[in-house]
Amino acid sequence: MSNEYDDIVVICEEGINVIDRFCDVCDLMITTSDDVEYVKKYSCCESCGMKWAESRAKEWLAGWRPGRESILEHKERSRIIRII
């Protein structure tokens, strides 16, 4: 597979799973191996997975996601925790 972005060409070997660098829910960066495992299982970071996906696994896998306000509040708390 090959994509061209202006002067940059990105080539990925087939069979390699590429994950997003940012959480689909909170948009924070995927930074740890635990985050990667949660992305593979729930398409979100560890923090969102622990907060929402695991407790509502059935609904989560069916497409349920938290509301915008809950996500914003979670992002603020996650940033504070990551800074400390």
Ligand SMILES: [Zn+2]
């Ligand atoms: Zn997240």
